[in-house]
Amino acid sequence: MISRIALDAMSGDHGPSVIIPAALQILAEIDDVQIIFVGDETVINQLIVGQPADIMQRLSIRHASQVIEMDDPPALALRNKRDSSMRVAINLVKQDEADACVSAGNTGALMATSRYVLKTLPGIDRPAIITAIPNSKYTSTHVLDLGANVDVSAEQLFQFAVMGSVLTNAVDNLSNPRIGLLNIGQEGIKGNEQVKEAAKLLTSSSSINYIGFVEGDDMFTGEVDVVVCDGFVGNVSLKTMEGVAKMISFYLKQSYNQNLWTKFAALVSLPVLNSLRKKIDPRRYNGASLLGLRGIVIKSHGGADQFSFAYAIREAIVEVQKNVPSQISHILATLLSERRHIE
Amino acid sequence: MISRIALDAMSGDHGPSVIIPAALQILAEIDDVQIIFVGDETVINQLIVGQPADIMQRLSIRHASQVIEMDDPPALALRNKRDSSMRVAINLVKQDEADACVSAGNTGALMATSRYVLKTLPGIDRPAIITAIPNSKYTSTHVLDLGANVDVSAEQLFQFAVMGSVLTNAVDNLSNPRIGLLNIGQEGIKGNEQVKEAAKLLTSSSSINYIGFVEGDDMFTGEVDVVVCDGFVGNVSLKTMEGVAKMISFYLKQSYNQNLWTKFAALVSLPVLNSLRKKIDPRRYNGASLLGLRGIVIKSHGGADQFSFAYAIREAIVEVQKNVPSQISHILATLLSERRHIE
Numbered sequence: 001m002i003s004r005i006a007l008d009a010m011s012g013d014h015g016p017s018v019i020i021p022a023a024l025q026i027l028a029e030i031d032d033v034q035i036i037f038v039g040d041e042t043v044i045n046q047l048i049v050g051q052p053a054d055i056m057q058r059l060s061i062r063h064a065s066q067v068i069e070m071d072d073p074p075a076l077a078l079r080n081k082r083d084s085s086m087r088v089a090i091n092l093v094k095q096d097e098a099d100a101c102v103s104a105g106n107t108g109a110l111m112a113t114s115r116y117v118l119k120t121l122p123g124i125d126r127p128a129i130i131t132a133i134p135n136s137k138y139t140s141t142h143v144l145d146l147g148a149n150v151d152v153s154a155e156q157l158f159q160f161a162v163m164g165s166v167l168t169n170a171v172d173n174l175s176n177p178r179i180g181l182l183n184i185g186q187e188g189i190k191g192n193e194q195v196k197e198a199a200k201l202l203t204s205s206s207s208i209n210y211i212g213f214v215e216g217d218d219m220f221t222g223e224v225d226v227v228v229c230d231g232f233v234g235n236v237s238l239k240t241m242e243g244v245a246k247m248i249s250f251y252l253k254q255s256y257n258q259n260l261w262t263k264f265a266a267l268v269s270l271p272v273l274n275s276l277r278k279k280i281d282p283r284r285y286n287g288a289s290l291l292g293l294r295g296i297v298i299k300s301h302g303g304a305d306q307f308s309f310a311y312a313i314r315e316a317i318v319e320v321q322k323n324v325p326s327q328i329s330h331i332l333a334t335l336l337s338e339r340r341h342i343e
Numbered sequence: 344m345i346s347r348i349a350l351d352a353m354s355g356d357h358g359p360s361v362i363i364p365a366a367l368q369i370l371a372e373i374d375d376v377q378i379i380f381v382g383d384e385t386v387i388n389q390l391i392v393g394q395p396a397d398i399m400q401r402l403s404i405r406h407a408s409q410v411i412e413m414d415d416p417p418a419l420a421l422r423n424k425r426d427s428s429m430r431v432a433i434n435l436v437k438q439d440e441a442d443a444c445v446s447a448g449n450t451g452a453l454m455a456t457s458r459y460v461l462k463t464l465p466g467i468d469r470p471a472i473i474t475a476i477p478n479s480k481y482t483s484t485h486v487l488d489l490g491a492n493v494d495v496s497a498e499q500l501f502q503f504a505v506m507g508s509v510l511t512n513a514v515d516n517l518s519n520p521r522i523g524l525l526n527i528g529q530e531g532i533k534g535n536e537q538v539k540e541a542a543k544l545l546t547s548s549s550s551i552n553y554i555g556f557v558e559g560d561d562m563f564t565g566e567v568d569v570v571v572c573d574g575f576v577g578n579v580s581l582k583t584m585e586g587v588a589k590m591i592s593f594y595l596k597q598s599y600n601q602n603l604w605t606k607f608a609a610l611v612s613l614p615v616l617n618s619l620r621k622k623i624d625p626r627r628y629n630g631a632s633l634l635g636l637r638g639i640v641i642k643s644h645g646g647a648d649q650f651s652f653a654y655a656i657r658e659a660i661v662e663v664q665k666n667v668p669s670q671i672s673h674i675l676a677t678l679l680s681e682r683r684h685i686e
Contacts, residue, residue: 134590150527182579184493184574184575184578184582185578192575216579216582216583217589219583219586220589221586232535233576233579235527236525236527237583238559239559240562240584241559242559242560243560244584245591246563248623251622252615255616255622256612256615262615266612268608268612269599269605269608269611269612272595272608273598275601276594280594
């Protein structure tokens with residue numbers, strides 16, 4: 001099966017200069033992929049000259065005259081930039097000219113435009129953002145929502161759990177992913193009402209492997225595959241993770257830079273430090289999914305380099321191959337009819 | 344001025360075997376401190392035999408027949424364990440026989456008992472838990488609330504900001520601590536109602552150095568001194584921090600253990616790794632404060648060792664010296680009358 005991926009070529013901090021080389025790399029690497037570059041035709045054409053024929057055959061360009069900036073308010077982007085590269089790329093998914101869209105643009109605008117153009121799946125109130133993070137078991141843990149929904153109901157948390165379960169099953173080939181609800185652990189003051197209520201909904205759902213409450217540190221143990229929370233908590237937690245990793249790396253550099261001996265130690269430790277860097281390289285986890293839409297939309301980090309953006313494209317391809325949206329629809333319908341049956 | 348510190352000697356994973364040596368260390372280190380050990384008289388007596396006279400003079404024992412377990416529900420602890428070491432230690436603060444209390448016990452029970460016995464300060468709806476965390480500027484950042492309040496109003500976030508400002512001023516000698524409200528950064532979907540409303544309250548308060556919204560990663564940059572959030576978010580963020588640090592340390596160990604060369608690198612790197620460990624050693628940050636009470640209550644980590652518990656006692660001493668509760672009361676009264684004046 002061919003995967004047709006529309007790329008918002010003008011998006012992110014580096015635009016086409018990163019996105020096009022990343023796409024060419026993927027085209028060279030994977031045969032059954034077609035790429036549609038959406039954006040400024042002239043710029044894109046300059047960046048693809050001289051490619052071999054078998055790659056040129058699998059790429060095309062769709063011109064778009066506008067670009068959504070990182071600080072454009074989503075509502076304005078939606079109203080005033082109907083010919084933006086982001087909007088046109090999402091339209092291609094809607095019109096079934098592409099199977100997925102990847103953008104490194106403004107998250108708010110990407111979410112608003114995707115919802116407006118593609119609509120949510122039946123049974124889904126609002127889409128959620130999910131990403132994978134590393135853990136100590138050398139696997140990965142998926143976390144959602146990461147910022148699309150600051151206030152959520154128990155029912156929405158339940159929907160997030162279903163979507164996270166389907167995605168993790170699809171991309172990690174895990175037959176029965178363990179789902180945890182993020183909570184706080186102090187006795188007697190445990191959790192808010194939504195979380196407690198969502199726990200009940202999940203406990204009574206047959207095809208969800210719900211393992212109970214998990215805490216912030218459990219996200220990194222590899223003992224849970226999908227961590228479900230509201231978008232405020234998820235976003236803060238993800239940023240905390242980035243902040244701590246940056247601080248530790250800063251201190252490590254400082255410590256290795258103290259004197260001649262420590263600089264020698266750094267030299268000797270290079271293979272160790274490179275292996276560590278490789279294990280927790282955030283670029284390998286690039287490509288967050290906007291789940292719950294009638295189509296596949298992947299958000300790349302705005303600052304992604306070529307190596308990193310290629311991961312976001314690979315994420316899109318896997319989700320196309322596994323047809324994640326229709327799987328979500330299917331499983332959600334089963335669970336909801338099961339619940340109605342019980343009631 | 345003498346600081347009289349009541350210690351819940353039976354608390355934590357290690358009880359008197361850690362708490363008493365930590366206290367004896369503090370008594371040897373600091374002259375103007377008196378310690379009251381609360382707990383099983385016989386056990387405590389065995390652990391203080393042979394101490395020099397000048398230390399014996401500054402310590403005393405208050406017998407308590409019960410112990411609150413780590414998994415005791417707070418309500419039951421409050422009702423059924425009136426002669427627990429925790430309750431008796433807090434009573435000593437209430438009766439002005441001690442200036443502060445330190446416990447490594449069950450957080451929920453400590454919070455419930457402290458509120459019941461000591462009551463909150465005028466103008467404070469609910470107490471909050473605050474701790475210091477390391478940052479890249481070699482200073483520390485205070486974060487509250489860490490789990491006492493899962494649902495908070497804008498007014499409560501405002502109160503947290505005032506309490507955090509006073510505490511940071513007192514313990515870090517910072518004349519005008521920078522206060523940030525924890526939020527998420529995505530355009531258009533920024534924040535929930537409480538956070539937006541709290542921002543307004545803080546912006547219009549003269550004596551609070553409010554610097555605006557901060558995100559999860561900003562907690563570690565040293566560009567903000569006090570980070571204010573609800574207890575759910577704060578707790579998840581703190582646990583995330585612990586989880587990431589543990590994962591990185593695990594990967595570092597693994598990487599250094601791969602083969603003979605990496606083991607040699609580890610040996611050469613020992614001074615570097617020790618210096619790194621020292622910089623982010625969580626034991627140096629032990630001692631969370633229960634702020635907003637009519638008295639000083641410090642919560643030590645349950646698993647604290649002697650080195651770590653001593654930090655919690657030092658935190659209590661500083662707060663006594665600076666009279667943190669009365670400072671909170673005073674500044675809050677000024678701010679509230681100022682606000683009424685504007686309205």
